[in-house]
Amino acid sequence: MGLESLLETVKERFKDEKPPHIHPRAAAKLNIPADLLSKCPRCRFVVFKEDFEKSRKVCTNCNYHARLSWKERLEMTADKNSFVEFDSTMTSRNPISFPDYPERLKTLRKDCDMRDAIMTGECLIRGYKTVIGIMDSNFMMASMGSVVGEKITRAFEYAAREKLPVIIFAASGGARMQEGIISLMQMAKTGGAIAKFAEAGQLFISVITDPTTGGVTASFASLGDIIIAEPKVLIGFAGRRVIQDTIKQKLPDEFQTAEYLLEKGFADMLCERRNMRSCLANLLRIHNYTKKVG
Amino acid sequence: MSKLTATERLALVRLKNRPTVNDYIPLIFNRFTELHGDRYYGDDPAILAGVATFHSIPVTVIAQVKGRDIEENKRTNFAMPHPEGYRKALRLAKQAEKFRRPVICLVDTPGAFCGIEAEERGQGEAIARNLMEFMSLKTPIISIILGEGGSGGALALAVCDELAVLENALYSVISPRGFASILWKDPTREKEAAELLKITSEDMLRFGVAEKIIAEPAGGAHNDCRLTADNIAEYLIEAVRRLSALDTETLLANRYEKFRKIGEFTE
Ligand SMILES: [Zn+2]
Numbered sequence: 001m002g003l004e005s006l007l008e009t010v011k012e013r014f015k016d017e018k019p020p021h022i023h024p025r026a027a028a029k030l031n032i033p034a035d036l037l038s039k040c041p042r043c044r045f046v047v048f049k050e051d052f053e054k055s056r057k058v059c060t061n062c063n064y065h066a067r068l069s070w071k072e073r074l075e076m077t078a079d080k081n082s083f084v085e086f087d088s089t090m091t092s093r094n095p096i097s098f099p100d101y102p103e104r105l106k107t108l109r110k111d112c113d114m115r116d117a118i119m120t121g122e123c124l125i126r127g128y129k130t131v132i133g134i135m136d137s138n139f140m141m142a143s144m145g146s147v148v149g150e151k152i153t154r155a156f157e158y159a160a161r162e163k164l165p166v167i168i169f170a171a172s173g174g175a176r177m178q179e180g181i182i183s184l185m186q187m188a189k190t191g192g193a194i195a196k197f198a199e200a201g202q203l204f205i206s207v208i209t210d211p212t213t214g215g216v217t218a219s220f221a222s223l224g225d226i227i228i229a230e231p232k233v234l235i236g237f238a239g240r241r242v243i244q245d246t247i248k249q250k251l252p253d254e255f256q257t258a259e260y261l262l263e264k265g266f267a268d269m270l271c272e273r274r275n276m277r278s279c280l281a282n283l284l285r286i287h288n289y290t291k292k293v294g
Numbered sequence: 295m296s297k298l299t300a301t302e303r304l305a306l307v308r309l310k311n312r313p314t315v316n317d318y319i320p321l322i323f324n325r326f327t328e329l330h331g332d333r334y335y336g337d338d339p340a341i342l343a344g345v346a347t348f349h350s351i352p353v354t355v356i357a358q359v360k361g362r363d364i365e366e367n368k369r370t371n372f373a374m375p376h377p378e379g380y381r382k383a384l385r386l387a388k389q390a391e392k393f394r395r396p397v398i399c400l401v402d403t404p405g406a407f408c409g410i411e412a413e414e415r416g417q418g419e420a421i422a423r424n425l426m427e428f429m430s431l432k433t434p435i436i437s438i439i440l441g442e443g444g445s446g447g448a449l450a451l452a453v454c455d456e457l458a459v460l461e462n463a464l465y466s467v468i469s470p471r472g473f474a475s476i477l478w479k480d481p482t483r484e485k486e487a488a489e490l491l492k493i494t495s496e497d498m499l500r501f502g503v504a505e506k507i508i509a510e511p512a513g514g515a516h517n518d519c520r521l522t523a524d525n526i527a528e529y530l531i532e533a534v535r536r537l538s539a540l541d542t543e544t545l546l547a548n549r550y551e552k553f554r555k556i557g558e559f560t561e
Contacts, residue, residue: 095501180467184467195427
């Protein structure tokens, strides 16, 4: 059987359902080239890459909202060609002279097409003007060092002056250890910026995406006026392994998920990726921001 | 001033007889009166808080409690607070703001507790809220690191107008052991990590993270607890008077700027 007819057969079998998601064992038997497939890191089911892209990288089996690059997130969120980047040349120094840190940054800058783990700027979302921050876990697990802290702080200071809302898509492994104590101080710095921003009476929406942990959970990501989480993503303070080692027992699957966060009262809502733009636009409207015309 | 290595200091601050807040508080403050509870969930013995007078000035004291023996450590969870500890700290800081009395935070923790209950009660949220609220608290805040300043769990009591660090105390984004096991997959390289991370009081002064190093007696604070307490008190009275003389607007602007300027980047 040729590859094309094989794909047809598989798709035919699932055509009345959601895009086909295949049990990993079944997928192995089907002998489909691996580069056509994408495996969900949460449920291990396999889907066709093409379908995975079409579903905005949401698993059609378990609804896990997979990680996005900043470009993918921006494209899904902002109105076309509306994004203007802030601080596009800001680059970290090496405060504790950590071996190979500058080289590592250099490589990542090229690979991720960004200067550090967050892109900030302003854009329109369904016509509403907003300051936006997008963290990208491909860049050193989007850990927060000097650049991330400074860019977030400036974004809030700018938005306070311009009377604009701020939306941050958080994703992070926490503080950037390679910058030592300087990275810890970024938690306080962003917290201070948000305190000032609150005095300016503007709206901060924190969107929790996969994974949000450590010093970012313990700073700006938890300080939104409204906290939205994408379904099935990981959110927590301490690492799962650290806790498991302390208590010496296995943790339940739903521990530290978006759903768990909601149940425990630390998120306002879950929002599917396909509804995110309308959800954000709706909240901006309710907070009396007006659409830019033309 | 001694020139101990970071590794030597790490061993020193973990000594069983290193003085704790329970030694210092009676030597520094008068009329200390403990106040309990966060008013939402419970009372966390890892954080001891209350009101006192200091040279006749009313103050609020918030302190992390290392145990002096295994029994006390069991009770205080080895000074690793749960969310309700941080919420108690915030409640009493707000109370201090109401009565316009300075807040003095004594920091000594390996870190915020990592466990199921801490997660489900919002450890991240509790720390985050303290960072934001302490930044705009309308009364002077002075924090002193006595031994271990472990990451976000220490920072939650160290958003302040001035940070002082005992000579041999340490302040770090992650424990050297944690650092070694995450980055090098080898926790036994703890000593190497301790040196690399730049976590001593001199480092803190150099980075602009701390404003003051408080001297310890030769060999460390445990060799003369009273002298160490006197050194702390001597610094504190000067700082309390100086910061209390500032108008609130200046105080808050300076506090914001203290953290605002920390970051090392080019553009
Ligand atoms: Zn899945």
